[in-house]
Amino acid sequence: MSEVKPDLPESPYERWSVLRESYPVLQEEADAPYAVARYEDVLTILKDNETFSSDVSLRSEEEKKIRPSMLFSDPPVHNRLRKLVSYAFKRAFVENQRPLIEARCEELVGDLSQYRELDLVEALAAPLPVTIIAHMLGVVGGDQKQFKAWSDKIFSNIGEILFAQPDADVQKAQEEMDSYFLDRIAQLRRQPEDNLLGRLVETETEDGKLTDQEVLSFCGLLLIAGNETTTGLITASARVFHELPETFEQLKVSPDLIPTFVEETLRYYSPFSATIRRTTRDTSIAGTNIPKGALVLPLIASANRDESVFENADQFVIDRNPNPHIALGFGIHNCLGAHLARLEGQIAVASMTRHLKSICYADGESTVAGELGGPSSLRVKIEAA
Numbered sequence: 189m190s191e192v193k194p195d196l197p198e199s200p201y202e203r204w205s206v207l208r209e210s211y212p213v214l215q216e217e218a219d220a221p222y223a224v225a226r227y228e229d230v231l232t233i234l235k236d237n238e239t240f241s242s243d244v245s246l247r248s249e250e251e252k253k254i255r256p257s258m259l260f261s262d263p264p265v266h267n268r269l270r271k272l273v274s275y276a277f278k279r280a281f282v283e284n285q286r287p288l289i290e291a292r293c294e295e296l297v298g299d300l301s302q303y304r305e306l307d308l309v310e311a312l313a314a315p316l317p318v319t320i321i322a323h324m325l326g327v328v329g330g331d332q333k334q335f336k337a338w339s340d341k342i343f344s345n346i347g348e349i350l351f352a353q354p355d356a357d358v359q360k361a362q363e364e365m366d367s368y369f370l371d372r373i374a375q376l377r378r379q380p381e382d383n384l385l386g387r388l389v390e391t392e393t394e395d396g397k398l399t400d401q402e403v404l405s406f407c408g409l410l411l412i413a414g415n416e417t418t419t420g421l422i423t424a425s426a427r428v429f430h431e432l433p434e435t436f437e438q439l440k441v442s443p444d445l446i447p448t449f450v451e452e453t454l455r456y457y458s459p460f461s462a463t464i465r466r467t468t469r470d471t472s473i474a475g476t477n478i479p480k481g482a483l484v485l486p487l488i489a490s491a492n493r494d495e496s497v498f499e500n501a502d503q504f505v506i507d508r509n510p511n512p513h514i515a516l517g518f519g520i521h522n523c524l525g526a527h528l529a530r531l532e533g534q535i536a537v538a539s540m541t542r543h544l545k546s547i548c549y550a551d552g553e554s555t556v557a558g559e560l561g562g563p564s565s566l567r568v569k570i571e572a573a
């Protein structure tokens with residue numbers, strides 16, 4: 189570890205470039221997490237779940253047992269939880285959601301054409317993922333708006349949920365959402381429905397049926413893990429269109445480039461910019477000793493700009509192939525919703541390029557890329573096609 193506290197640039201991408209070059213593993217202050225910037229080291233951490241545990245939450249052991257979270261647990265608890273829901277996120281099952289996603293995008297983007305300027309988050313990037321996951325969970329009609337409000341409140345405080353006492357507003361949102369789902373679960377136990385929530389309620393494991401608390405934990409995780417990140421992918425696409433308007437033109441002429449465009453956007457402006465682990469033993473990364481029990485931050489967005497892996501890493505290459513980015517994670521915790529995220533991203537981009545003649549920021553440089561998730565608002569100017 190460096191003894192001198194380096195003077196790092198403010199902008200995340202410039203900062204990460206300096207870290208990769210000169211401080212690949214950096215603990216800025218005593219007790220702060222160790223930030224890890226290079227691709228190879230981030231990959232090593234994500235692969236080695238025995239040394240780098242995902243059990244980082246400060247919740248009590250009792251609480252974790254009652255309400256386990258897939259994202260923040262290690263095997264064997266993790267395997268059991270993941271197995272229970274993985275069927276709903278397999279490629280073929282997700283493909284079944286295509287007509288719904290397309291219809292929702294057409295509706296949302298079709299509506300945009302009447303405006304010259306709007307908030308892309310409010311108009312498309314936020315409602316799209318929330319409606320789809322709501323639909324998969326069987327949340328319908330007017331409940332969806334409320335569902336989105338809870339999800340926003342809870343996600344915006346993820347750090348606090350993990351490491352501190354959530355504030356009163358977050359606790360209230362959590363309690364309201366829990367109570368809504370408890371009612372739904374009770375209904376489904378009486379009258380089964382064929383949706384993800386209905387199936388979870390019915391699922392039998394070797395320990396019997398899932399408890400209400402276990403089902404609730406899944407609902408919360410899907411909201412936290414799936415919404416803000418997909419919103420971030422859609423706003424990242426708009427950022428690319430603003431900075432490189434020729435990409436928008438290229439996609440209009442050659443829609444077959446949309447899949448590689450989405451992969452490159454995931455790499456270039458990774459919405460899940462960093463994750464977190466805790467060491468289970470003394471270890472070392474890139475020559476830096478890290479004690480047992482320390483927090484480690486694998487900087488995913490930085491790894492995805494590593495020049496030793498990606499040629500011209502700071503250039504957006506619309507048809508980059510191969511593109512071994514790790515924006516959707518790697519190892520046992522790799523993104524469960526990866527197929528869904530890609531499909532939503534591709535369909536949203538296809539709708540924008542079909543319905544719009546152009547799209548750019550309304551206020552010049554209005555967002556900071558590199559944060560976890562996406563901006564809470566993004567004003568754009570559009571011209572209908």
Ligand code: HEM
Nearest residue numbers: 258259413414417418421460463516517521523524525529
């Ligand atoms: C562009 C959108 C998305 C991005 C960039 C993203 C990124 C990620 C990343 C990097 C991880 C690994 C975290 C870690 O190792 O600590 C992860 C895990 C996860 N993601 Fe996503 N995600 C996206 C969308 C979604 C969606 C749509 C869903 C589901 C509705 C979802 C559900 C999950 C779940 C449940 C996990 C935990 C998996 C596990 O612990 O085994 N994600 N995601």
